Amino acid sequence: QVQLVESGGGLVQAGGSLRLSCAASGRTASRNPMGWFRQAPGKEREFVATINWSGSNLYYADSVKGRFTISRDNAKNTVYLQMNSLKPEDTAVYYCAADSRTLYGGASTKDYDYWGQGTQVTVSS
Numbered sequence: 001q002v003q004l005v006e007s008g009g010g011l012v013q014a015g016g017s018l019r020l021s022c023a024a025s026g027r028t029a030s031r032n033p034m035g036w037f038r039q040a041p042g043k044e045r046e047f048v049a050t051i052n053w054s055g056s057n058l059y060y061a062d063s064v065k066g067r068f069t070i071s072r073d074n075a076k077n078t079v080y081l082q083m084n085s086l087k088p089e090d091t092a093v094y095y096c097a098a099d100s101r102t103l104y105g106g107a108s109t110k111d112y113d114y115w116g117q118g119t120q121v122t123v124s125s
Contacts, residue, residue, distance in 0.1 A: 002026040002098045002114040009094060009119030012086055016123070020081040022096030022116060033105030034079040035112055036070060038092035038121075045095065049081065050105035057104055064090075086123045093118040 008020040022034065035050040049060045049070040058070055069082040079096060097112035099105045105112070 002032065002100060004096045004098060004114055004116035006094065006096045006116045006119040009121045011122045011124065014086060014088055014123055014125050016086050017082070017084045018086065018121060020083065020094055020096075020119060020121075022079045022081075024077045024079070024096075024098060027100075032098040032100055032114075033102065034070075034072060035097045035099070035105045035107075036079075036081045037095045037097060037109065038090075039095070039118075040092040043092075045109055047107040047109075048094070050107065051079065052104050059105075059107065061107070083121070086121075088123045088125045091121060091123050093120050 003025045005023045012018055031053045033052045036048040037045050038048050039045040047061050051058050051070045051072055055072055067085045072079045095118045096116040098114040099112045
């Protein structure tokens, strides 16, 4: 079992920044590929970014590339999502996810078997 707890969400003006954190605990938490997803009201959950266990392999959705950065600190069992140049369309609940089955995370919700409870990010125009 892997437990995930997100934090760092909030209200920010367009153009601003936020850093989300995801604290992982449980079996082999530091060895799992991790991902960030988001879900806006009335929309499906969508992929944002993923990182493998060593941090050597990163992948981003086109909509956030160049603005968001995913990173991890395995000593702290924590994954981060630095979000810069935020736009109103980034408003959503952001979820952290862990993949306990493969070495590299994917871009589908089906690639992950553990999820956090989510943290709200609201970007005002």
